[in-house]
Amino acid sequence: MVVMDVLDVIMNAPTEDPAWGLRICDATGHGSGTVYPALDRLLKAGWIGDRWEEPPPPDRPARRFYSITSAGRAGYQEALTARAGRRRAWTARSPLTEEPAR
Amino acid sequence: MTASQGSLGKLILFHKAAHDFLDRQHTSVAVHAALCWLATTEPPYSGGPRPVRRLRMPHELGSAVASTTGAGSDGRTPAISVLSLTSEEIVWQASDRSIWQMMLPEGRARSRPLPERQGAVSARRLTRTAAFLAGRKHERLRDEWLSHLAGENGRGLLRKDQYRAACGFLMAAVCLRLHDAAELAWQPLDAILASRFLSGLLVWGPVIVMIIAIVHHDGRWGLVADIADPLALGTFLSVAIHRGRKRRGIKLRKPGPRRSGE
Numbered sequence: 001m002v003v004m005d006v007l008d009v010i011m012n013a014p015t016e017d018p019a020w021g022l023r024i025c026d027a028t029g030h031g032s033g034t035v036y037p038a039l040d041r042l043l044k045a046g047w048i049g050d051r052w053e054e055p056p057p058p059d060r061p062a063r064r065f066y067s068i069t070s071a072g073r074a075g076y077q078e079a080l081t082a083r084a085g086r087r088r089a090w091t092a093r094s095p096l097t098e099e100p101a102r
Numbered sequence: 103m104t105a106s107q108g109s110l111g112k113l114i115l116f117h118k119a120a121h122d123f124l125d126r127q128h129t130s131v132a133v134h135a136a137l138c139w140l141a142t143t144e145p146p147y148s149g150g151p152r153p154v155r156r157l158r159m160p161h162e163l164g165s166a167v168a169s170t171t172g173a174g175s176d177g178r179t180p181a182i183s184v185l186s187l188t189s190e191e192i193v194w195q196a197s198d199r200s201i202w203q204m205m206l207p208e209g210r211a212r213s214r215p216l217p218e219r220q221g222a223v224s225a226r227r228l229t230r231t232a233a234f235l236a237g238r239k240h241e242r243l244r245d246e247w248l249s250h251l252a253g254e255n256g257r258g259l260l261r262k263d264q265y266r267a268a269c270g271f272l273m274a275a276v277c278l279r280l281h282d283a284a285e286l287a288w289q290p291l292d293a294i295l296a297s298r299f300l301s302g303l304l305v306w307g308p309v310i311v312m313i314i315a316i317v318h319h320d321g322r323w324g325l326v327a328d329i330a331d332p333l334a335l336g337t338f339l340s341v342a343i344h345r346g347r348k349r350r351g352i353k354l355r356k357p358g359p360r361r362s363g364e
Contacts, residue, residue, distance in 0.1 A: 020249070021246055021247070021249070021250045022249075022250045022253065022254065022259075022267075023254075025250075025267075031266070031267075031270040031273075032247075032250065032266075032267045032270030032271055032273075032274060033269070033270035033271070033272075033273030033274045033277070034270075034273075034274075035270075035274075036243070036246075036247075036270075036271070036274040036278075037274050037277040037278055037281070040240070040278055040281075041281075057256070059256055060249065060252040060256030060257075061245055061248045061249035061252055062245065062249060063246075063249045064242070064245075064246045064249070
C-alpha cells in the first residue's frame with residue numbers, strides 16, 4: 001500500500017536529513033505518479049507536514065521536506081494495529097493454518 | 103609491450119574491476135571513461151604527464167584502477183583521487199558529454215562547470231506541462247518536481263530516469279486534477295450532510311411525499327397497511343446520511359443551549 005510505505009519512509013527519516021520526493025520514490029520503490037498524489041492526500045489529512053529547504057541552494061531548486069505530525073503518527077499506529085488484527089483474523093480462518101484431521 | 107598494448111591490458115583489467123562493482127550498462131560507460139583517461143595520460147598519446155583533471159571514482163573502483171594501472175606509482179601519470187562517491191555520481195560523471203569535461207585541464211574544467219543533461223530540457227518541459235495540468239491549487243509542485251529532476255547531487259538524474267519521473271508527474275497531475283474535480287462534485291452533498299436541517303429535509307421530504315401519495319391513493323387504511331414502505335425509505339435515507347457523514351469525516355455540531363427569551 002503506497003500510503004503506508006510513504007508514511008514508513010517519512011517516519012524513519014532522520015531529523016537532520018528529512019525525506020523529500022525523490023528519496024521517498026527511491027525508498028518505497030513506487031513511481032512519482034503514485035507517490036505525489038499520496039503525499040498530497042496525507043498533507044490534506046494533516047498526517048504529514050511540509051517545509052521548504054532554507055536557505056534555497058544556489059545551484060539547484062529547493063527541496064520540499066516532509067515530516068510526520070502527531071496526528072499522522074497516531075493514525076499510522078492505528079492503521080498498523082488494524083492491519084495486524086485483520087491479518088490475525090485471516091490467518092486464523094485460513095485452511096492452511098488448520099491442523100490436519102487425524 | 104608497447105604503450106597501446108599496455109593500455110589494452112589495463113583496460114581489460116579495469117573492465118573486470120568495474121564489472122564487479124557496477125552493472126553492465128554502467129560498466130561500459132565507466133570503461134569509456136577509463137579509455138579516455140588512458141588516452142590522455144598514457145604515452146605516446148600525451149608524451150608525458152599532462153595536467154588532466156583528476157578522475158573521480160568511488161573508493162573500490164578507484165583502488166581497483168590504481169592497482170591495475172599503477173597510476174601515480176611511476177610519478178609520470180597523475181594519481182587517481184579516491185573519493186567516497188556513490189556509483190550514481192561516477193556514472194553521471196562518466197556518461198554523456200561530461201566525460202569530455204572530465205578530461206579538460208584543471209583550469210578549464212574549473213572555469214567551465216559541468217553542463218546540464220540535454221535530456222533535461224524535454225523532461226523539464228513535460229514537468230512544466232504536468233504542473234500546469236495540476237492547476238493553480240498545486241502551484242508549488244512545479245518547484246518540487248524540478249528539484250526531483252535535479253536528483254540527489256543537484257546535477258540531474260540520468261536521462262531515462264528524468265523521462266520516467268516526468269511521465270509520473272503527468273500521471274500525478276491528472277490524478278490530482280481528478281481528485282480536485284471529485285472534491286468539487288462532493289461540495290453540494292457535503293453541505294447537505296453538514297447541515298442538520300438539510301439532512302432532515304432529505305430524510306423527511308421523500309417520506310412525507312410517500313405518505314401523502316399512499317393516503318391519496320389508498321386512503322388512511324391504506325397507510326396503515328403500507329406503513330412499512332415509508333418506514334423503510336426513512337431508515338434507508340437515515341443510514342445513508344449517517345454513513346455519508348462518517349465517510350466524509352463530517353461531524354455535526356451539538357445544538358447549543360436555547361436562549362431563555364425564546
